[in-house]
Amino acid sequence: MADPSPSVGRPLPRSAARRLAFGRGRYADDLRFPGLLHLAFVRSPHAHARIVRIDPAPAIAAVPNARVFTGADIARVCGPWQASVDNLPTLVSPPQHIVAVDRAAWQGEPVAAVVAASRAEAEDAAAEVVVEWEPLPAAAIRDRTLDADAAPAHPELGGNLSYATLIRAGDPDAALAEAAHTVEGRFSFARHTGVPLEPRAVIADYDPGEGTLTVHGSHQAPWHQQDTLSRHLGIPEHLVRVVTPDIGGGFGIKLHIYGEEIAVSAVSRLLGRPVKYVADRMESFVSDVQARDQSVSARMGVDEDGGIRGLAVDALSSFGAYAAYGRPPVNEGMMTIMMTGGPYANGHYEGRLRIAFQNKPPSGMYRAVGQPIACAVTEQLVDWAADAAGIDPVDMRRRNYWTDEACPLTTPGGIGIRRLSLGRCLDRLVAMMDYGALRAEQAALRRNGVHRGIGVATFLEMTSIGPERYGPAGAHVSTQDGATVRLEPSGAVRCVTSVVEIGQGTHAALAQIVADCLGTAPQHVAVVGGDTALTPYGGGAWASRGLTIGGEAAWRAAQGLRQNILELAGSILQADPAGLDLAGGAVCDRATREARITLAEIGRIGHFRHDTLPPGVQPELAVTRHYVPDAVPFALANGVQGSSLEVDTETGEVRLLDHWVVEDCGRIVNPLLVEEQIRGGVVQGIGGALFEECCYDGEGQMLNASFADYLVPMAAEMPDIHVGHVETPLEGTALGAKGAGEAGTVGAPAAVLLAVNDAIRPLGAQVSSLPVTPESVLTAIAAARA
Amino acid sequence: MQEFADIALTVNGDAVARRVETRQHLVDFLRIELGLTGSHLGCEHGVCGACTVRVDGAVVRGCLMLAVQADGADVWTVEGLSDTGEIADLQQAFIERNALQCGYCTPGMLLTAAEMLEAGRRMTRAEIRAFLSGNFCRCTGYHAIVDAIETAMQGRFGG
């Protein structure tokens, strides 16, 4: 930035926290609407079944004010959609009805919508709707979905393969054959989900008078919703408005377009009344998008002194019953094969991917998308290879990182790297962990039969993805964001942004950026957003893009306003604007720093006293700018994580002792916000490493669809998390910020997996399935003893 | 299938009398009938703690208690404790430490933390973590929440 900044870089608390901590949050379910109706869904109890007949009569008999809409009723207002990607013509995907018609393809798929005066009555009525089913065989075991005799997830497709691709660079076969040591493993990553604490919620209000549809919802991408609602309900886009109130967490789960939200809007349109649907937790487990769910075979070859020679991965990924509609659905698998091996110098690579359907909830983007898988596979192979070559894992990494001289480069997986700071991050991490002392303590305790483990994992984090990914795919996803910055008559500032605030604190950081540009304090800048009718058009909250893209847009808008303020001040003061500057809430002399006129005075004259201005002066005290990331296709953050833990070899339990992260997200606007993004992300990564799994039986029935049974990280089991920073500003932008929202989640599963295997290695045991459970640890130890 | 009952109770210091459905749980009553939307619902089956409220001096899960069971009770929510200033130090510590992101778990966390403070002494981080084990937070990873509660304890009990 042009001006050394007093507020960017400081750990300032955010004003929204003050509101939320007083119970004054306004989440979707808190809002009140006159004449509101409540909607509940009848869901399929079968993973795969034909709908023979739906009889709504008993529901109406039980709750006379209820109305029942079957899939066919909804289809009359809104037909099926079909996931497609323009630049992946071989992608196979079946049409998906908003509410199932004729056949349900996963347990939990909506088959009818029931509306009544209260939620309790809607649920009462929904329970009485009679559906006659004809169960069909289900594709429910990931690793068998592509077998010749596997049941088809969709009979009309003739097979379960949706997409297959191959990345090849160099000569991986020869490189692996010639390597001094090769290590290999077969990894499994369980299907899990994002569990934001606030479930998905939507209130749709169709006004038949004006033909407008206003939707309030807990959603990360209101623009995407607006587009989908307009196209699929046939309502002109300028008559569709999506408002996001406070959002109780998203993590990607609320990024997608769900049939439920469209159905609520369709019913509102049919009835001309506002209609609300809030998922309950059991529904969330069977209807929120699920993620990960891959098996990966991988092999790495190294030479005598530990240099990586070649790498090959083969991943089988799952879509669930449908490829999630509206955004390129292949990303979980693609990120796996593109990012594996990413941090390490290597020219010989093969990445093979197959994606198959199963009769389970649709898969979608969950925080870090595929990258935790790539990271865990890569880092475990590097640890095993270090062991084979007799090299300490930290030295092994330092030896193999891409060097500064090699950059810029494109990895064999296809990731463009401009600059990394891995060596510096590693040095910092080793110092923070006191790595040498930890190793010494580990060795001493091992002599007493205590099994401590240490894991050190390198990660790359792809953030702020630009138009190259979404444009050619034909997705209606905007990768730009916009901001309007306005000087109020009092000299206070308003920033209206397209950035969606879901708890990360991006709005607070925008206030810091704008304040610095205008020489004022962040508390004089109010940031508002979350309304597609009122803010500039944008993308939403995903891919850790809020500051990199939305922050850059706000910076540009504030710079424009700054220029306008200086010009107006020049007219008022009869001075050359080039000799003026903004500081301390006033226009000052650039050379002497002496205040000439306050922002409040500029605001007053600019808005109320045009009569005093020279003829021809038109004050323009609001400026809108948009920013499309154009310098790089995405902002690549990087870092290293460390985990220290203890494995109880009698019970198989893993006790986390400490966790460290050193990350480089470019320029840090507010370290308080960044560090909590990192910590929160780490704990979600630990969830995937040790606890979280959507468990299914062979028929596709989810066995743990409640908070009592689906394990999530709770406070008592979590370690303290120490965070350090290296700052390498992103080139080509004014701010230099990269994303930080997913770094924790990318690297934590790897660090924990490596530490567990480090702990049980002396027993000859190893695990390679996540989550690592007490049972899997004991099984591994028993297998090693046998 | 609807049955109703009359209840009279105190909520945040105010006397309240209502006819309620016998199956309505306490948090739905607070949210829907009284407009006290500071208490949240994350699971409605007693695991996540988002619905934590204080009833007759002890924290309870408002989703596991029926409104009719609160007949005659003294109920406090985050709104009431904010108004009285009882948890002002905790709230300040949460804000300064950024111990909340989306804020959905926060009212429940604050009520639980307020109960911790009633022990009248500083606790170790491990004790604080154990006390929080019925409150799920998906955003923060807990570290900052533990920090904030430590700060509030230090403020009240010194050391």
Ligand code: FES
């Ligand atoms: S809503 Fe009561 S414990 Fe989750």
Ligand code: FES
């Ligand atoms: S701050 Fe979002 S759940 Fe705790």
